[in-house]
Amino acid sequence: xxxxxxxxxxxxxxxxxxxxxxxxxxxxxxxxxxxxxxxxxxxxxxxxxxxxxxxxxxxxxxxxxxxxxxxxxxxxxxxxxxxxxxxxxxxxxxxxxxxxxxxxxxxxxxxxxxxxxxxxxxxxxxxxxxxxxxxxxxxxxxxxxxxxxxxxxxxxxxxxxxxxxxxxxxxxxxxxxxxxxxxxxxxxxxxxxxxxxxxxxxxxxxxxxxxxxxxxxxxxxxxxxxxxxxxxxxxxxxxxxxxxxxxxxxxxxxxxxxxxxxxxx
Amino acid sequence: xxxxxxxxxxxxxxxxxxxxxxxxxxxxxxxxxxxxxxxxxxxxxxxxxxxxxxxxxxxxxxxxxxxxxxxxxxxxxxxxxxxxxxxxxxxxxxxxxxx
Numbered sequence: 001x002x003x004x005x006x007x008x009x010x011x012x013x014x015x016x017x018x019x020x021x022x023x024x025x026x027x028x029x030x031x032x033x034x035x036x037x038x039x040x041x042x043x044x045x046x047x048x049x050x051x052x053x054x055x056x057x058x059x060x061x062x063x064x065x066x067x068x069x070x071x072x073x074x075x076x077x078x079x080x081x082x083x084x085x086x087x088x089x090x091x092x093x094x095x096x097x098x099x100x101x102x103x104x105x106x107x108x109x110x111x112x113x114x115x116x117x118x119x120x121x122x123x124x125x126x127x128x129x130x131x132x133x134x135x136x137x138x139x140x141x142x143x144x145x146x147x148x149x150x151x152x153x154x155x156x157x158x159x160x161x162x163x164x165x166x167x168x169x170x171x172x173x174x175x176x177x178x179x180x181x182x183x184x185x186x187x188x189x190x191x192x193x194x195x196x197x198x199x200x201x202x203x204x205x206x207x208x209x210x211x212x213x214x215x216x217x218x219x220x221x222x223x224x225x226x227x228x229x230x231x232x233x234x235x236x237x238x239x240x241x242x243x244x245x246x247x248x249x250x251x252x253x254x255x256x257x258x259x260x261x262x263x264x265x
Numbered sequence: 266x267x268x269x270x271x272x273x274x275x276x277x278x279x280x281x282x283x284x285x286x287x288x289x290x291x292x293x294x295x296x297x298x299x300x301x302x303x304x305x306x307x308x309x310x311x312x313x314x315x316x317x318x319x320x321x322x323x324x325x326x327x328x329x330x331x332x333x334x335x336x337x338x339x340x341x342x343x344x345x346x347x348x349x350x351x352x353x354x355x356x357x358x359x360x361x362x363x364x
Contacts, residue, residue, distance in 0.1 A: 039347055060266045065275075072279040082278060086266055092274055099278045103285040105313065110289020112309045117290055125294070129286040134317065141310055142346065191358030194332060197321040198353035200314045201333050202340035205349070207311045220312040221319035228320035240316025245305050248312075 021153070022119030023144075029157025030164075036143070037162040040135050043195035044169035045176070047076050049184060052177020054080070058087045062178075070174035074133070074167050077234065078102045098233065105237040109137045116144060116156060128156070131163020135196055138203045212251045220244025328360035 048070060055066035061083070073079055078099045085095045110129070117125050139162050144154035177184065208214060224240025231239065266274070296302055322333045336353035340346060 036347075039350065060268065060271045065268070065271065069275050069278075072275060073282055075278075075282050078278060078282060082274070086271065086274065089266055092270075092277060095274050096277050096281060099281045100285070103282050105317075106282075106285040107289040107292070108309060108313055110286065110291075111293045111306050112313075113290050114293040114296060114303075114306070117294055125291065126287065129290050130283060132286040132290075138314065139346075191332075191354040191356075191361065194321075194325060194329065194357045195350055195354050197318050197325075197329075198332060198336040198350040198357075199346060200318045201322075201336040201353070202346040202349035204311060204314045204318070205337045205340035206344060206346070207314075213311065216308070216312060217315045220315040224316035224319045225323050228323075236320055237313065237316045240319065241309060241313045244312025244315060245308060248308055249305070 023116065023154050023156040025124070025157045025160065026155055027157065029155030030161035031157075032155070033140075033143075033158035033161025033163075034165050035161075036139055036158070037135070037165040040139070040195060040199060041165040041169040043192055044076075044135070044166050045173035046192045048170040048173020048175075049177035049180070050173075051076060051079055051083075051170075052174040053180070053182060053184060054083055054177075055174070056178045056181050058083060060086060064175075064178065066178045067171060067175045070171045071167070073099075074131075074170060075099075075103065076170065081233075101233040101235070105134075105234070106132060108238065108241060109134070112141065113137070115148075116140070116154070116159065120156065124156075128160055128163075131160065131167050133163065133166050135199065136163045136166055138200055142203055142206065212248060215251060216244045216248035219247035325357065328357045331360060332357035 051070065052066055055061040055069070061069065069079060081098050081102055082095050085098060110132070117128075120128075136159060140159045143158050147154035204217075208217060220240045220243055223243030224236045227239035228236035293306070296306070318333070322329045325332070332353040335356050336349045339349040339352055343349070
């Protein structure tokens with residue numbers, strides 16, 4: 001279903017509420033999302049700088065156009081992949097199919113947000129996901145799971161604040177990189193390229209507890225590594241996730257596994 | 266690539282990104298409470314995170330594996346994601362300089 005079709009379906013009826021009232025969206029929630037995400041936001045500034053440098057070397061992306069691209073597309077993986085294609089004058093189909101492949105993981109991540117957007121007005125559902133990223137999703141998942149475990153209803157403002165930090169950091173970093181060009185030090189030298197990965201590992205550590213859970217994680221990791229090595233593009237995320245699900249459903253009934261992260265409902 | 270061509274390419278990318286960002290979210294809201302699919306969706310966060318990080322760790326070589334172990338242990342012990350992240354970044358920066 002496209003967003004436009006969904007908007008039409010949703011416009012004429014009450015939005016379905018999965019469980020109880022919708023999450024609040026408060027100023028405090030936004031502020032908390034901003035504060036919690038700031039360290040990773042610095043990482044996105046650095047990644048944005050790296051993209052700005054690369055894009056600055058391509059005439060078509062000069063004169064600040066790379067900055068506009070970062071603000072509109074807001075995806076490091078998709079933009080980095082497309083830069084080569086743009087430089088080599090590849091066709092639109094190649095650029096767009098690569099973008100779709102790199103971005104499919106967002107559909108997967110979005111599926112886990114059932115309770116976050118339940119009962120929200122359609123304008124919130126249509127506008128707020130624009131700021132979704134791996135990091136925003138990961139931190140929000142932890143925030144809302146913790147809230148639920150404490151018997152509180154989460155504050156969706158957290159997601160918005162977190163996303164605004166990442167979007168602003170990415171776009172500002174692109175601007176700096178585009179202006180500074182190749183005169184910048186390589187961010188990898190400071191280990192900053194590992195910041196997002198380390199955060200995801202820490203989030204993962206807070207989720208897993210049981211032996212079958214570890215086994216399905218091992219299956220996901222091994223499959224992802226193999227797929228990343230032998231398949232083109234970014235199929236590895238989907239392949240790894242599906243392998244993890246397959247492994248866990250072989251071992252036991254799905255609902256009893258990996259519940260440390262809390263149910264998505 | 267000319268500027269109008271680039272504009273079309275970038276706008277198309279922006280639309281694709283938006284549709285994938287919103288697609289899963291809108292789909293999730295329409296899954297009924299009784300659906301057996303929810304059992305799998307509950308597990309998606311962990312296995313998806315694992316699929317994201319595993320190749321990145323391998324690419325970072327042995328410093329990456331040590332840093333990943335540090336992040337995991339600190340997060341397990343303290344539950345503090347920020348401390349775990351900062352420690353792992355410090356460890357990998359240090360090890361890459363040594364190695």
